[in-house]
Amino acid sequence: MWKDEILEEIYRIREEHAxxxxxxxxxxxxxxxxxxxVSSRQIIS
Numbered sequence: 001m002w003k004d005e006i007l008e009e010i011y012r013i014r015e016e017h018a019x020x021x022x023x024x025x026x027x028x029x030x031x032x033x034x035x036x037x038v039s040s041r042q043i044i045s
Contacts, residue, residue: 021027036043 017031018028021031
């Protein structure tokens, strides 16, 4: 079966991030919003 290394890395990073917050969706979203607020990137909704 074909493996996509990029997707594997994304899944690994996502799992590590979720585990760091004990899989608490509210805490994960709060962290991502905080990172987004301090980012210098343009936000498009």
